[in-house]
Structure formats: structure tokens, C-alpha cells
Amino acid sequence: MSATDPTLTVLAYSSVAAFAAALGVLPQAVSGRLPLRILGWGNALAAGLMLGVAYALLTAGLTDGVLAGGAGAVLGLLFVRVTHAATGVQDLDLNRLDDLDPAYGYQLVLVNVLHGAYEGVAIGAAMLVSLPFGISMALALAVHNVPEAMAFTAILESRGVPLRHAAGLAVATKFNQVLVSVVVFVVVGSLPPLLPWAVGFAVGALLYLLLSELLPESYSQAGHTSIALVTLVAMGIVVALAGAA
């Protein structure tokens, strides 16, 4: 990898993560309308991967600048909370399959776009911690994007959007993930004291997202035990991945 400009590595892997979202239409394409239980497990999978990334960033990314990291985490949490409240997407139920309200449609797209941006901060910051670590985090978030897109697709399809457009939309909502990854990598890379802030921001944002949206959603869709198991296994996979990097 040494011959390649590291910025290109960030671009490549964040693009992989964004395009992985297209795979989210597959379950729908294969078996038609998905049972709520499957969507719940998908949300739990997405939540567990996010929890694992937050853990990995905290342990690998905050070896020094712990206080700045903590302050960054509070900032990340507040940023997500305020942004979602300001745009009216707080407490948004991500699986109202039969809700055809136009407002619900744009809110859903917005939520997916916002998720992509926060994950972009995580990828950019992780790549600055070390490229192999960043790559494993980008791959974890790529997998995370699949069940997230699966939930997105389920709603789009019930609103009459063809699957090929759903796949395109799922990827398009993640374009900003690529942009934010690269910008964070370049900007924070040129101002190293900002790194603990960026790592902390990503941790706070991801933890808040999975706790305010993914997990409460999943609990209403499937049994608590199965949700807890899926979440834990997903987290364990990221812990293993992060250590291998």
C-alpha cells in the first residue's frame, strides 16, 4: 500500500462501504416482502457493528488526548441530537412499512444521508489512527450499510419504488460518506491535534445513533434475546477484526 497515496486508500474503501449499500436490496429481491423479525435482526446487526466500531475507536484511537476525545464524544452526541431534532427526524420510526405520508419519505432519505455522514467521520478518523485499522473499520461499516439499506429498501418498496431505484438510492444516500471520510482524513491529517476530537466525535455520534434509533427499533420487531444475540455477535466480529489489523 506504500506506493499508493493514503488519500486514495480512504477514497477506495469508503467507496466500497457506500456501494455495499446496494446489496441491501438482495434479501427483498430474493424473497419479496420481508417479515418484521428479519428487519429487526438487520437493525440489530447494524447496531452491533456500530457498537464494535465505537469500541474499537475508543481503544485503538484514543491512546492519548483522552480528555479531548471525551469532549469530542459529547460534541458528537450533541451534534446528532440537535441535527435530528432540528430537521424533525428525531424519534423517527424506521419501519413504518405502510406509511405513505410524503413527509415520511423525505425524512427517511435524510436519516440515511445523516447516518452516512457520521460514519464517514468514523472512517476518516480510523484511517488516521492507522491505515490497516481504518480499512477494517471501513469494511465493518460496509457490512453495516447492507442491513441499513435493507430496512430502507423495505419502506421504499412498499411505496412503489422499483428495486433497481432502491439500490441506486441506497448508494446515493451514502455518497456523502465517501466525501466526509476523505475530507476528515485530509483536514484532520493536516491538523494532528484534532485527531482525538474527530475520534471522540465519531464515537459519541455512533453510540447515540445506535441507542436512539437502531436498538429501540429492533426491540419492537423481534424478541429481546435474539436481538441481544445478533448485536453481540456483530460486535464480537468487529472486536476480532480490529485486533487483526
Add this chain to the structure above:
Amino acid sequence: MSDVVLVFLYALATALATGLGALPFLFVKEVSDRVVGLSNAVAAGLMLGASFGLVSEGTVHGRLGTLGGALVGVVFILVTQRLLAGYDEEKMVFEAARGEGARRMLLMLVVMTVHSFSEGVAVGVSFGGGMTLATLITVAIAVHNIPEGVAISAVMRPQGVSVARCAGWSVVSSLPQPLMAVPAFLFVEAVRPALPWGLGFAAGAMVFMVLVELLPEAFHEGGRQEVATLTTLTVIAMVLFQRFL
């Protein structure tokens, strides 16, 4: 005084510190549904943050052992749940509560008590490295135990258990620490390979408890945004706290 007695006394002191965790509940006068939800959110954050610390320490000693131990921890909770489910929930009485509340309190105490076994081993092993740092390690672990007492009291106090009894049960949950610290200290070389398994076990059991009991209960009684905010802040505070000790 022999080193063995000293290790026991130090570990006992850390167990007693757990009881201090009940003190904040002297200031919570009225226990409404919202307080129940938010207490569970705080307990969830404390246990998640503590597990992050256990996993990162465990993976230093052995990654596969930590993950394997976590799996055993999850199976342990599943089996315990199954055993508790064998009793008629309506007839189950524990402290001031019955039914669902009694079951959750019992499970919480089981989880926290078994996790103390692993912590006791960790204490003993660290003492095995020499007695010079003993006082420092003891103080650090005693302070670590206080939030665990807070987590236990946060689950028990809303069920109508008195502050004094919350403190008592918190100390009981930590008693395995002195009991395990002494053999671990004496047989440190034999015990060391088991350490990642023990730490992983404790982390797996605690995260699973958070996901299967505490968070669903928190979301049931409290709003998504406040639960997510409180849990995220608690995780961050717990991680900072561990880093500075």
C-alpha cells in the same frame, strides 16, 4: 502481615467500596416510571463502559480467549434466564418486589456477582506482579467498583429496595473478589492463561445483560432520546474514568 492476608484485606476493601454506589440514591426521593427508565439507562452505560475496559484488557492477554470467554458468558446468562423462567413469575418474590421486577433484580445480582470472580482473578494476578504497586492497584479497583454499585442500586432501588439494602447487596456481589484474589495471587502462573477467558466471560455476560434486560426496560419507561443521551454520556464518562485510574 503475610502477603496472602494483605491481598485478602485489600480485595475485601475493594468489595466494600461497591456499597458506596448506593449513596447517590439517598438523593433520589421519588421513584417514578421515568426514574426507573433513566436508572436502567445509567446502569446500561456503566456496564457497557466497564465491559469495554474488560475486553481491551482481556485482548492484551489473548484475543481468542477473550472472545471465547464472552461466548461462555452469554451462554451462562441464557442458562440462568432459563432456570429463572422455570419458576412461576407471579409467585417470585425478592426483596420488596415480585414477578418481573424480582426476576430482573436476581439476574442483575447473578451477573454482577459472577463478574466479580473474574475481577478477583485480575486483582490477584496484578498483585502477583509484585507488592510495590499494591496500594495503587487497590485504590484503583475500589474506585472502579463504585460505579458497579451504582448500576446494581439503579436496578434495585426503583423496585422499592432500601438504600441500605442496595448497599448491602452491592457489597455481596463483590465478595467473590477477595475469595478469588488470594488463590489467583498464589498460583499466578497457573491462572494467567485463564485471565482472558475470565475477563471475556465477565464482559460477555454484562453486555448481554445490558442488551437483553436493561436497555429494553429503559426504552419501555423512558424516551428514546433521553435514554440514548444518558447511556452514551455514561459510557463516555466510564471510559474516561477508567483511563485516568
